[in-house]
Structure formats: structure tokens, C-alpha cells
């Protein structure tokens with residue numbers, strides 16, 4: 017990082033005047049080209065600054081009637097400001113400007129005097145100081161803007177990685193869930209194939225038998241042998257009465273696989289686009305299918321869906337919110353429990369309630385649940401980002417999310433989303 | 448001889464309906480969606496093979512198989528599952544002591560073969576278990592600990608196992624696979640405690656080869672490495688006895704080593720029982736050829752250099 021910039025860089029080496037200098041001579045100094053840009057000249061006695069005399073003060077004297085005649089031959093010490101602003105040369109720009117702006121009289125008529133160990137070192141111009149400060153500020157604010165951009169992109173990165181992490185878990189869950197129907201579907205098909213081969217062989221046996229019986233030159237013994245062969249083949253085939261139910265199972269399994277795959281597709285909808293006609297109840301259903309693996313056998317889901325108008329929202333993001341709320345609820349349920357999903361419209365808002373009768377949380381945990389990286393779960397189970405991201409997503413949708421919980425009884429999250437057409441005023445009144 | 452009995456347990460009836468016709472011709476097939484019904488059958492009936500799903504609403508497969516082990520030790524236990532979580536596979540080894548971990552969807556011919564082998568072994572075991580006698584420990588059991596540079600873990604193991612040893616066992620140490628193989632050839636090792644990575648060597652092939660040619664040697668794997676597929680291979684091809692995560696839990700390790708010694712004694716005294724740990728052959732492809740060192744080791748194991756001395 018850069019070292020603090022000091023006042024040294026602003027120092028102008030102005031030749032000082034003695035307190036004994038005559039006023040009229042000092043008037044001449046102000047006209048010298050090297051002093052043109054200065055508002056004031058330093059007065060130094062024996063190396064120590066004792067005051068400043070400003071162009072403004074000089075003008076006051078000279079513009080008065082007989083001013084020059086009355087004061088011209090006096091020592092400058094009689095006119096000067098004896099309390100100049102003194103700034104040590106090694107002071108940082110920031111401290112200096114704070115001091116200068118705090119002690120200067122306005123409008124600004126003087127420059128400030130720069131000292132090293134109390135001895136005169138030069139003059140500083142207030143405008144230069146302010147310009148330098150402004151530059152510093154703008155580079156700061158550029159840094160700030162860059163930091164902000166970086167933060168934002170790393171945050172969207174985080175959002176993405178939370179999504180990938182929770183989605184990854186779910187996809188793995190669904191993929192495994194597919195393995196069960198896939199297991200019997202595949203086995204049934206292999207069974208059919210095997211049976212098909214046996215049937216073909218049996219049929220061939222019968223055809224041969226028929227030929228033998230029709231043809232004149234086959235022996236009794238040969239026919240009897242073939243008959244035995246065919247009987248055996250037929251016996252191997254078995255009853256075959258279950259073929260139909262196995263076929264039914266197979267079709268059912270294929271249907272289940274198709275369902276799971278399409279719910280995965282619905283859920284992950286990578287497009288972040290706003291859609292106009294989203295049914296939140298559908299979103300909840302899709303999310304439930306995805307979360308099924310986490311829930312089944314352990315958690316009973318009770319649905320109380322109300323009629324909701326179509327919303328304008330980003331469904332893939334809302335799904336992420338619902339998935340996290342449902343997973344959290346399932347994780348809060350230690351053995352068996354219930355998750356209640358309720359939707360309804362009130363005060364021009366859609367309400368989505370996810371409620372569990374799990375272990376709940378104490379107030380000090382509840383106060384932090386929306387903080388990024390706050391988690392009470394072991395590594396691998398919790399990222400602590402789920403609710404922070406949910407909060408942000410719901411905010412992007414112009415809604416809000418709230419939590420209520422009691423230890424040992426359960427937790428309720430309420431998401432509220434504005435209905436289309438609801439004006440801000442209506443919402444403001446409603447809340 | 449009557450047909451061997453198979454028992455299938457899965458909460459999805461369609462799985463049961465699909466498996467039954469596949470085996471009906473050669474076996475007596477029992478099937479149920481209810482694990483407690485399965486336990487009742489194990490108690491009252493002679494079951495040679497039990498094949499269970501892992502995730503079921505009332506009981507996990509690994510737990511069912513653990514109880515099966517107590518009720519009917521001779522029954523061969525297999526897990527047939529669509530889920531591949533490490534926890535489940537670990538429970539299947541440590542609690543269920545399973546013979547095979549089969550993933551859904553399965554290949555029909557392969558499953559038929561696997562179950563067929565299990566049934567053959569199960570038939571023989573039913574008899575062998577009738578004559579099981581537990582002889583008192585005559586000689587201390589040689590335990591081989593293979594640990595790389597993980598000094599911490601080595602010390603913990605020395606601590607825990609060493610303490611429990613007393614007259615019962617004797618510890619031998621190997622710090623790389625060469626030393627381990629040498630000790631395995633020279634000493635009559637009964638129990639092996641090993642990590643999967645010894646420095647930068649992979650120990651799993653050695654573990655598998657060892658079980659294949661020395662079925663009475665019982666292996667406890669203690670590792671930080673957590674990969675489900677590796678573990679499944681170690682079950683099917685290496686019949687490891689325990690799979691324990693690092694950092695080492697003292698209680699778990701000491702219990703595991705105790706029962707590993709007991710199990711070794713059982714296998715040594717009743718060699719027919721070692722048949723239940725028959726391993727699946729490791730597929731050897733040109734890309735995955737064995738390192739020379741290991742194939743040398745296998746040759747020596749095969750040669751059965753049996754002049755092992757305590």
C-alpha cells in the first residue's frame with residue numbers, strides 16, 4: 017500500500033521577509049513574478065516564522081486614502097497576522113488539510129507556513145492542498161469502486177457456488193433416486209430378453225417337430241425325442257403369467273425416471289430471466305420433488321396452497337430460496353416431523369410460509385441467521401450462505417423474508433412477494 | 448439336496464418382483480418390504496443369503512444386516528443400493544460385515560453370478576458354523592501396522608493397540624509397503640492395520656492381493672481418505688474387516704482391533720469359514736498393470752512360502 021503522502025510535496029520555497037521590512041517594500045515583493053500565485057508572504061525572524069502578511073491586508077492599506085503615505089514606512093510587523101497557520105513538513109496531507117480547514121479564516125486570504133522542527137521551511141497554498149486531497153479522494157473512490165465491483169462479483173460467485181453446492185447435493189440425491197426404478201427397469205428388460213430367447217428356441221423346437229410329423233421319412237423314435245425336447249423347453253419357459261405385471265412395472269419405472277429428470281430440469285432452469293407468469297405453487301412442487309430424497313421416510317409434508325395470481329419473478333432463484341428453506345427445515349427435524357407449506361394472498365402480497373416442528377433456535381441464533389457464513393452445522397453440511405442468499409434474492413424481487421422460532425417447538429419462515437400491479441404506495445400502506 | 452434359500456429385502460416391491468423370477472428356478476426365494484419380517488425369517492428359517500436395500504423407511508440396510516449377523520451368522524450378507532454415500536458403505540462394512548456391495552442398477556448376469564457364489568458359500572457355511580469351536584489363544588497374534596510418515600497416527604495406534612495387547616498380541620511396524628510385504632512373508636501376520644496411502648504409495652492393491660491369497664488375515668483400514676468407490680472396491684475385492692476414519696477414535700480403534708483378532712482366530716481355527724471372504728477378482732487392464740513390486744509380492748503369496756515363523 018502507498019505510504020501516506022506528506023505536506024513536503026506541496027512546499028514552495030518562498031524567500032521570507034523580515035519583520036523589520038518596510039510595508040512599501042513588501043508591496044514590491046508581492047509584484048515579483050515568483051510570488052504571483054501567493055496569497056501571502058511569510059514573515060520570519062531568525063529562522064522562525066512569526067507571522068504572515070496577506071495581499072488582501074496590503075490592499076486594504078494601500079486602497080485607503082493616504083494609506084501608503086501613512087503606513088508605507090512602518091515595519092511590516094505592525095500589519096501582519098501574528099498567528100499564521102503552521103504545518104510541520106512531515107504531516108500527512110490528510111491531517112494537514114483537516115487542520116488547515118479547521119483553522120483558516122474564510123474567505124481564504126492567506127497561505128499556510130510550513131515548518132521543520134519549528135523553523136521556517138516554506139509556504140503551502142491551500143488550493144494546492146485541496147486539489148491534492150481531491151485527487152487522493154478520487155483515487156480512493158476508484159479503489160472503493162474497484163473493491164465494490166470485486167466484492168459484488170465474488171458475491172455473485174458465492175451465490176452461484178451456494179446454488180451449485182445445494183444443487184449438487186440435490187442432483188446427487190435425485191440421481192441416486194433414479195437408480196431404484198432404473199434397477200428394476202433394466203433387470204426386467206434383461207429378463208424379457210432372456211425369456212425371448214427361450215421362447216424363440218421353444219418355437220423352433222415346435223416347428224421342427226411339426227416338420228418331422230409331416231414328413232414321411234421320420235422315425236417314431238426321432239419324433240418322440242423331439243417331443244421330449246420341446247416339453248423341456250416349454251417347462252423352462254415357466255408359466256409366464258407375470259410377464260404382464262413386469263411390463264407394467266417397467267412402464268411405471270420409466271415414468272418415474274422421466275418425472276425425476278424433468279423436475280431436475282425445471283428446478284435448475286439456468287436462465288436467470290424474469291418470467292411473467294410464474295405460479296409459486298408450481299415452484300414449491302418442483303422444489304419438493306428435488307428435495308424428496310432428503311425428506312422421504314422422515315418428514316411429512318403438509319401442503320396448504322392457496323390460489324395465487326401469476327407472479328413476475330426469476331423462478332430459478334426463487335426455487336433456490338425454497339430449496340434452502342425446506343432443507344433447513346428438514347435438517348432441523350431430528351427424528352420424525354412435519355413441514356407445513358402454506359401460500360396465500362394478503363395485503364397485495366403473496367405469502368409463502370415454510371414451517372417446521374423441528375428443534376427451533378434461541379433468539380441469539382435467530383438474530384444471525386441471515387448473516388453470511390453464519391451456520392451452526394458441521395462442515396460439509398452447512399455453508400451458512402443459504403439464508404443470506406435467500407434474503408438477497410427476495411430483496412431483488414421487492415419482497416421480504418422473516419423468521420419466527422421457538423426452541424423445541426419449531427421455526428417459521430415467511431416470504432412475502434409483491435403481486436403484479438401492486439403499486440409501491442399500496443405496499444407501503446399495507447406493511 | 449434342497450435348493451438354497453435367498454432372502455430379498457427392499458422397500459420398493461417392484462425390485463422384489465423383478466428379482467424373484469430371476470432366481471426362482473434354482474433357489475427358494477423369500478422376499479419382503481418389511482425388515483422386521485426379514486429378521487423373523489432369519490430367526491425361524493434357514494437362510495443362506497440375504498440381499499438388502501440400504502434406505503428403507505423403518506430400518507437402514509446396514510442395521511438390518513448387523514442384526515442378521517447376530518441372529519444367523521452363517522447367512523451371507525449383501526447390500527444392493529442405489530445410493531452411494533460413504534456413511535452407508537462404512538456402516539455396511541463395520542456393522543454389516545457384508546460380502547458384497549452391489550450398486551443399482553445392476554447387471555442381471557453379474558448379480559446372478561454373485562448371488563450364486565454367495566449361495567454356494569452359504570451352503571457350506573451352514574455346516575461349518577455348527578462345528579465352530581473357540582480355542583483359547585495359544586500364541587499371541589502378530590499385528591502388522593503399516594503407517595507412513597504420519598507420526599501422530601502411528602503413536603496413537605501404538606498407544607491404543609499396544610495397551611490392549613499384553614499377552615494376546617505382538618506389534619510389528621512397517622513404514623513403507625516394501626517393509627510391509629517383507630514382514631507379511633516372514634511373520635505369521637494375523638491382523639493388518641493400515642492406511643490407504645503409505646507416504647505416496649497406494650496400499651489398496653496390496654490389501655486386496657493379501658486377502659485373496661491369505662483369507663485368514665484380517666485387515667483394518669484407518670485412513671483420512673474418503674472416497675466411496677474406493678471403499679466399495681475394498682469391500683468387494685479386498686473384504687476388509689473395518690474401515691475407520693482418521694483422526695482416529697480411540698474407542699473405535701481398540702474395539703475394532705479386539706474383534707479383528709477374534710475374527711482372525713475364528714478364520715484360523717475354522718478355515719472353511721474363511722470362504723465367506725472370497726474376493727471378486729481385480730480387473731487387470733493393460734493401463735492398470737500391477738507395479739513390478741506388487742506382482743512380485745503376489746507371486747510369493749501364490750508360491751505359498753509357508754515357512755512363516757512367529
Ligand SMILES: Nc1ncnc2c1ncn2[C@@H]1O[C@H](COP(=O)(O)OP(=O)(O)O)[C@@H](O)[C@H]1O
Pocket residue numbers: 340344345348372374375376377381385390391392393397398399400401402403404426427
Ligand atoms: N428451520 C430452521 N430451524 C432451526 N434453525 C434454522 C432453521 N433454518 C436455519 N436455521 C439456522 O440458521 C443457520 C443458517 O442457515 P443457512 O443460512 O441456510 O445456512 P446453513 O443451512 O448452511 O447452516 C443454520 O445453521 C441454523 O442454525
Ligand SMILES: [Mg+2]
Pocket residue numbers: 340343344402403
Ligand atoms: Mg441452509
